[in-house]
Structures are given as structure tokens and as C-alpha cells.
Amino acid sequence: MTEAALIDGKAFAANLRAEVGRQAAVLAESHDVVPGLAAVLVGEDPASEVYVRNKGKATREAGMNSFEHRLPASTSQAELLDLVAALNADEKVDGILVQLPLPGQIDSGAVIDAIDPAKDVDGFHPVNMGRLVNGAPGLVPCTPLGCLLMLKDRLGDLSGKNAVVVGRSNIVGKPMALLLLRESCTVTVAHSRTRDLAAVCRDADILVVAVGRPAMVPGDWVGPGATVIDVGINRVAGEGGKTRLVGDVAFEEARAVAGAITPVPGGVGPMTIACLLRNTLHAACLRRGIAVPLAD
Numbered sequence: 001m002t003e004a005a006l007i008d009g010k011a012f013a014a015n016l017r018a019e020v021g022r023q024a025a026v027l028a029e030s031h032d033v034v035p036g037l038a039a040v041l042v043g044e045d046p047a048s049e050v051y052v053r054n055k056g057k058a059t060r061e062a063g064m065n066s067f068e069h070r071l072p073a074s075t076s077q078a079e080l081l082d083l084v085a086a087l088n089a090d091e092k093v094d095g096i097l098v099q100l101p102l103p104g105q106i107d108s109g110a111v112i113d114a115i116d117p118a119k120d121v122d123g124f125h126p127v128n129m130g131r132l133v134n135g136a137p138g139l140v141p142c143t144p145l146g147c148l149l150m151l152k153d154r155l156g157d158l159s160g161k162n163a164v165v166v167g168r169s170n171i172v173g174k175p176m177a178l179l180l181l182r183e184s185c186t187v188t189v190a191h192s193r194t195r196d197l198a199a200v201c202r203d204a205d206i207l208v209v210a211v212g213r214p215a216m217v218p219g220d221w222v223g224p225g226a227t228v229i230d231v232g233i234n235r236v237a238g239e240g241g242k243t244r245l246v247g248d249v250a251f252e253e254a255r256a257v258a259g260a261i262t263p264v265p266g267g268v269g270p271m272t273i274a275c276l277l278r279n280t281l282h283a284a285c286l287r288r289g290i291a292v293p294l295a296d
């Protein structure tokens with residue numbers, strides 16, 4: 001049997017970032033606009049610190065402005081809402097990203113609701129979620145957008161394909177399902193209460209797994225020739241006391257059956273930051289009535 005093709009998210013993301021950089025340069029030249037992304041980090045969570053640093057670096061590399069706001073873990077909700085209001089009003093800021101999770105005293109829903117939907121580059125605001133449900137243009141959550149771009153690059157027209165999304169979170173599973181529906185897939189959303197998940201998965205032409213359980217999907221849940229997108233990022237014990245990252249899909253087993261598969265790391269992960277830059281560019285254009293340069 002032939003092995004599945006690898007979907008190289010790292011290379012795809014590098015190309016997308018370069019394209020965003022080219023389009024940002026065109027925007028600067030044609031409209032004298034340099035898109036700006038404000039990232040807000042509350043507290044000192046080491047993983048969040050790395051994410052915010054990487055996002056800032058990627059933003060600058062794409063020729064856009066990066067504004068980083070670091071607040072102490074003791075920040076109150078009112079203080080964070082004041083900062084969000086200031087960023088909403090700041091003409092230099094086109095995208096606002098509040099790194100999650102937030103400390104317990106802050107209601108993250110209230111903070112997301114306070115972000116101007118036109119600057120909501122994470123695509124989590126109810127207005128942007130509503131636009132996605134309605135099939136209207138808006139800012140789309142970065143991780144599912146990255147999955148969709150890779151699927152379309154790999155498969156072309158997705159119309160009529162059987163797509164199964166395992167996981168129904170607001171940040172991955174639900175928007176992923178809506179994006180696939182927008183592409184005229186027949187979509188099933190599976191979750192922890194789904195009966196006979198193995199049979200549901202096996203039926204998929206496109207299988208997107210976003211659960212957060214290491215190697216939960218074994219090879220015999222994957223249909224022959226299916227395209228598998230593994231969103232999971234799980235840190236597990238590796239050799240010599242070190243840890244390593246694995247996805248939600250048993251990679252080697254699935255690779256023997258699937259038509260194409262994303263690796264972990266190097267699959268969906270790098271696409272998330274690339275799509276954040278793309279959303280920032282789009283937000284800068286949309287706010288000013290300029291046609292967006294990169295289609296979904």
C-alpha cells in the first residue's frame with residue numbers, strides 16, 4: 001500500500017506569510033497604510049509568552065506593525081476592558097489579539113465581546129461568528145481557516161465531500177464545520193457523546209480532528225484515501241526524559257491508510273500564525289473599504 005502524502009503546513013505557512021508580506025508592501029505603496037496588530041498578554045504563562053513573542057516577530061517580518069501589551073496577572077477585568085477600548089479607538093491598530101487563557105478574575109467572554117468586530121483578528125467575536133453562520137464575509141478564526149486553506153490547496157473543489165469534524169469547540173470545531181459547510185461539504189460534527197465514532201470517522205472523505213487527546217484516532221478509523229487534518233497539539237513523555245508533541249491522530253497508522261495527512265508538529269500549527277497575519281491585513285483593508293487581496 002502507498003503511504004499518504006504529507007501536507008506540509010510549515011512550507012504552506014511560509015508561502016502564505018511571504019504573500020501577506022508582499023500584499024502589505026502593496027498596501028503601504030498604494031494607500032500609505034501599514035497594518036498594525038496589538039497583542040495583549042495578561043500574566044506570565046510561559047506558553048502564552050512564547051505565542052505572543054512569535055506572533056510579534058512574524059508580524060514584523062511581514063512588514064506590519066506589532067504592538068505588545070504585557071499586563072500583570074493581577075490585572076482586573078475593568079483595567080483590561082479599558083485597554084481594549086483604547087486599542088479599539090487607536091487608528092494605528094487594525095487587529096487586536098487578547099491571548100487566552102486569561103486569569104480567573106477576568107471573564108474572557110466579556111473581553112472578546114468588547115473588541116471592535118472590525119479588529120477581531122481571532123474571529124471569536126459573536127458578530128464575526130454570526131457572519132460565519134450566515135455565510136457573510138467577516139474575520140474567520142485562524143486555526144480552522146488554516147485547515148481550510150490546506151484542504152482547498154490539496155483537494156481543489158470540496159463541494160459534495162463528506163467532511164467529519166471531531167470536536168465542537170468555539171475556536172476550532174464549530175467554525176471548522178461552518179467553513180466546510182460554506183464549501184458545500186456534507187458536514188458531520190462529532191464530539192464526546194457521538195455514538196460509534198469509529199464508523200462516523202471511517203465514512204469521511206475529509207477528517208478534521210480537534211480533540212486534545214494524544215493519538216485518539218487510530219488508523220482503522222480512517223477511510224482509505226481520506227484527507228486527514230490533525231489539529232491536536234499534545235505534549236507527551238518522549239525518550240530520555242524529554243517531552244515531544246503528538247497530534248490527536250495515530251500518525252503512522254493513519255498514514256498507511258489516508259490519501260494525505262498533516263503531521264504534528266509542522267501541520268496545522270504554523271498555519272495559525274500565518275492566518276493571523278492574513279486576517280490583520282484583511283482587517284486593515286476592510287476597515288478602509290479597500291478590496292481584500294487574498295481570498296479564503
Ligand code: NAP
Binds near residue numbers: 171211212268
Ligand atoms: P476543547 O475546547 O477542549 O474541545 C475539545 C473537543 O473534543 C470537545 O468538543 C469535546 O467534546 C471533544 N472530545 C473530547 N473527548 C472526546 C472523545 N473521547 N471523543 C470525541 N470527542 C471528544 O479543545 P480545542 O480548543 O478545540 O482544541 C483541540 C485540540 O486542538 C487541542 O489539542 C489543542 O491544543 C489543539 N489546538 C491547536 C491549534 C493549532 O494552532 N494547531 C489551535 C487551537 C487548538 P464535548 O464538546 O462533547 O466535550
